[in-house]
Amino acid sequence: MTVTPRAQSPRELQVLSRIEAFRQRRPRLLEDVITLAHGAGGKSSAALTDAVFLEAFGNPTLAALGDSAGLTLPSGERVAFSTDSYVVQPIQFPGGSIGHLAVHGTVNDLAVSGAVPKWLSAGFVIEEGLSIEVLREIVADMTEAAALAGVEIVTGDTKVVPRGAADRLFINTAGIGIVPTDRVLGPERVAPTDRILVSGTMGDHGMAVMLARGELNIEADISSDTAALGGIVSELLAAAPGTRWMRDATRGGVGTVLNELAKSANVGVIIEEARLPVRPIVNGACDLLGIDPLYVANEGKFVAVVPVEESEAALAALRAHPLGEDAAIIAEVVAEPPGIVALRTPFGGSRIVDMLVGDPLPRIC
Amino acid sequence: MKFVDEFRDPAAARALVRTITELATEDEYKFMEVCGGHTHTIYRHGLEHILPDNIELVHGPGCPVCVIPMGRIDDAIWLAQQEGVIFTTFGDMMRVPGSTGSLLDAKARGADCRFVYSPLDALKIAMENPTKHVVFFAVGFETTAPSTAVTLVRAKQLGVTNFSVFANHVTIVPPIKAILDSPDLRLSGFLGPGHVSTVVGTRPYRFVPEVYGKPMVVAGFEPLDILQSVQMLLKQMAEDRCEVENQYSRVVRPEGNPQALQLLNETMELRPHFEWRGLGFISQSALKVHRDFAEWDAEERFSMPGIRVADPKACQCGEVLKGVIKPWECKVFGTACTPETPIGTCMVSPEGACAAYYNFGRLHRDTAIMVGERAAL
Numbered sequence: 114m115t116v117t118p119r120a121q122s123p124r125e126l127q128v129l130s131r132i133e134a135f136r137q138r139r140p141r142l143l144e145d146v147i148t149l150a151h152g153a154g155g156k157s158s159a160a161l162t163d164a165v166f167l168e169a170f171g172n173p174t175l176a177a178l179g180d181s182a183g184l185t186l187p188s189g190e191r192v193a194f195s196t197d198s199y200v201v202q203p204i205q206f207p208g209g210s211i212g213h214l215a216v217h218g219t220v221n222d223l224a225v226s227g228a229v230p231k232w233l234s235a236g237f238v239i240e241e242g243l244s245i246e247v248l249r250e251i252v253a254d255m256t257e258a259a260a261l262a263g264v265e266i267v268t269g270d271t272k273v274v275p276r277g278a279a280d281r282l283f284i285n286t287a288g289i290g291i292v293p294t295d296r297v298l299g300p301e302r303v304a305p306t307d308r309i310l311v312s313g314t315m316g317d318h319g320m321a322v323m324l325a326r327g328e329l330n331i332e333a334d335i336s337s338d339t340a341a342l343g344g345i346v347s348e349l350l351a352a353a354p355g356t357r358w359m360r361d362a363t364r365g366g367v368g369t370v371l372n373e374l375a376k377s378a379n380v381g382v383i384i385e386e387a388r389l390p391v392r393p394i395v396n397g398a399c400d401l402l403g404i405d406p407l408y409v410a411n412e413g414k415f416v417a418v419v420p421v422e423e424s425e426a427a428l429a430a431l432r433a434h435p436l437g438e439d440a441a442i443i444a445e446v447v448a449e450p451p452g453i454v455a456l457r458t459p460f461g462g463s464r465i466v467d468m469l470v471g472d473p474l475p476r477i478c
Numbered sequence: 479m480k481f482v483d484e485f486r487d488p489a490a491a492r493a494l495v496r497t498i499t500e501l502a503t504e505d506e507y508k509f510m511e512v513c514g515g516h517t518h519t520i521y522r523h524g525l526e527h528i529l530p531d532n533i534e535l536v537h538g539p540g541c542p543v544c545v546i547p548m549g550r551i552d553d554a555i556w557l558a559q560q561e562g563v564i565f566t567t568f569g570d571m572m573r574v575p576g577s578t579g580s581l582l583d584a585k586a587r588g589a590d591c592r593f594v595y596s597p598l599d600a601l602k603i604a605m606e607n608p609t610k611h612v613v614f615f616a617v618g619f620e621t622t623a624p625s626t627a628v629t630l631v632r633a634k635q636l637g638v639t640n641f642s643v644f645a646n647h648v649t650i651v652p653p654i655k656a657i658l659d660s661p662d663l664r665l666s667g668f669l670g671p672g673h674v675s676t677v678v679g680t681r682p683y684r685f686v687p688e689v690y691g692k693p694m695v696v697a698g699f700e701p702l703d704i705l706q707s708v709q710m711l712l713k714q715m716a717e718d719r720c721e722v723e724n725q726y727s728r729v730v731r732p733e734g735n736p737q738a739l740q741l742l743n744e745t746m747e748l749r750p751h752f753e754w755r756g757l758g759f760i761s762q763s764a765l766k767v768h769r770d771f772a773e774w775d776a777e778e779r780f781s782m783p784g785i786r787v788a789d790p791k792a793c794q795c796g797e798v799l800k801g802v803i804k805p806w807e808c809k810v811f812g813t814a815c816t817p818e819t820p821i822g823t824c825m826v827s828p829e830g831a832c833a834a835y836y837n838f839g840r841l842h843r844d845t846a847i848m849v850g851e852r853a854a855l
Binding site: 148 | 811819
């Protein structure tokens with residue numbers, strides 16, 4: 114049975130086009146003080162980056178605004194260089210700690226750029242009064258995570274600030290990885306009919322941290338998925354050498370990553386809602402809080418775009434890896450409408466999946 | 479997910495759409511869904527696009543964030559800026575613009591605003607910060623009012639004196655009546671409020687069929703609830719019946735929740751009148767803290783400016799709330815007013831019609847057909 118959707122009047126269509134045109138513009142920085150929205154990864158963050166950082170530091174490498182900077186050494190070798198700061202609260206939570214995140218977050222940014230992560234720096238901002246025992250535990254987590262990820266922490270820095278000037282512990286890491294000579298990944302390679310895969314269940318990290326704060330009186334056995342993705346990314350690239358583009362689905366979740374893809378590749382993305390992998394317990398917690406798991410952060414999951422003919426091999430490779438048991442093909446790339454992510458509901462309805470406005474879960478990484 | 483998946487079953491949804499299509503024999507039906515929660519479900523699950531062409535869903539006033547007028551937000555911001563005050567509220571309220579920015583802006587400038595999931599959390603903050611005064615900015619229909627009531631009782635029992643409630647609770651029947659009295663609208667019937675009815679029951683709506691001759695079906699919030707309620711409305715009309723029916727019987731009882739109502743009676747009293755965004759002043763449409771609890775009433779403890787502020791000229795939230803215009807018909811919709819830079823309340827709350835349409839529904843018809851009808855991956 115086919116049902117004709119409600120017809121839209123010419124006026125409504127006109128409004129829709131006007132809105133699309135408006136959305137193509139880079140957002141402008143309107144505020145005169147920093148609000149939490151500027152750190153939430155949405156449009157406010159983009160406006161701040163444009164108006165303050167790009168304006169001041171602007172260069173072609175930075176302007177690409179990728180997960181990492183792609184650099185070519187005088188020898189001709191290519192390296193990827195990335196940095197990230199970690200301010201998660203609480204600093205220890207089920208499934209990991211700020212130490213795991215500080216290593217995984219940066220090595221994953223390198224891995225999804227197609228690089229093999231090699232070296233990390235680590236900078237610590239410590240609030241007066243932090244227990245040295247806790248610091249040792251977190252540093253041990255970093256050691257363990259670095260060993261598993263095959264990276265060395267080769268330089269670092271420590272600052273201690275008075276009580277109240279930081280919240281226990283902030284960590285910054287920067288990392289360098291080497292890009293194999295024949296590896297080219299980029300949004301410009303994404304084409305209609307390509308398939309989009311996610312390497313496992315969505316939202317575990319964000320909900321684990323949220324619940325670990327104990328503010329919600331919800332008890333659920335949810336652990337962070339924090340993990341280094343270098344290994345599973347290699348398996349994927351071996352099985353699907355035509356892989357176009359990858360990104361780890363951290364802050365803003367899979368929904369945000371797909372929007373970034375649609376915009377940077379100027380393609381449409383159609384998600385099959387029934388295919389989205391979410392643990393029932395995570396789904397339940399999200400439903401209670403009115404949060405869409407599509408927008409909840411992960412720390413051990415990535416999104417990959419592969420050509421349709423390699424999609425089954427890619428899926429099999431992901432599922433064969435211990436970190437990818439729940440991997441799924443979740444979406445397809447289409448030519449029209451460019452820049453839009455739409456979702457098909459199980460009963461044939463449709464809706465937009467937009468960039469997230471305002472972070473419902475601050476300080477999760 | 480248990481108790482949820484069964485209300486999102488695709489086969490059942492398709493069967494309902496078939497029955498709806500068969501029952502909808504007239505040229506045009508206009509059903510108002512009263513609750514913002516309904517609007518959210520309709521767009522989030524793409525229901526607009528699977529209903530037949532002759533059924534239009536009109537979005538109603540039941541979004542608690544949306545109906546708060548700007549002057550009350552200004553009062554809230556004023557309170558938040560008072561020395562020694564910790565100001566608490568539900569997350570959405572933080573982003574609602576007042577005439578000089580939102581609570582979020584006030585927070586960035588140094589006010590101690592915190593969002594809580596329950597007023598009891600606000601009371602807890604008060605007990606943990608005895609040198610501060612904690613204000614809870616209470617909004618919502620009869621759905622959330624009982625939790626404020628419980629908190630007032632608890633504060634009194636525990637003798638917590640550094641806590642007060644800035645009550646902005648509203649009641650559901652007066653706006654429905656205001657809409658029925660409005661000459662602009664020709665509605666065929668109502669999808670009645672769901673969660674409000676768990677408290678007030680279904681009886682207060684009897685005037686809708688009896689006085690105004692419109693059918694009402696109290697509806698749940700899952701996609702199948704909405705579709706089944708539309709089907710029940712059509713069935714009433716086909717069978718020439720006009721009554722209040724209860725689709726959401728798994729939670730709503732005809733008598734509501736007498737205990738909660740009793741508690742509301744003890745802790746709150748009707749205001750003679752209250753300003754609603756877009757609907758203007760409606761008499762006996764809102765609750766204030768009862769005089770027996772005056773010590774915990776922020777309006778008694780602080781002399782707020784209480785200045786009435788007209789809505790921004792460009793904003794047509796009022797018309798949207800009354801269902802007179804669709805969100806996209808507002809002049810600033812999607813350009814000057816977006817979820818990122820909202821001008822009106824309807825763009826702030828996820829239950830607001832503008833936010834729901836902008837975030838989920840903003841799809842070109844051809845795209846909607848293409849997406850909805852494509853083969854599964």
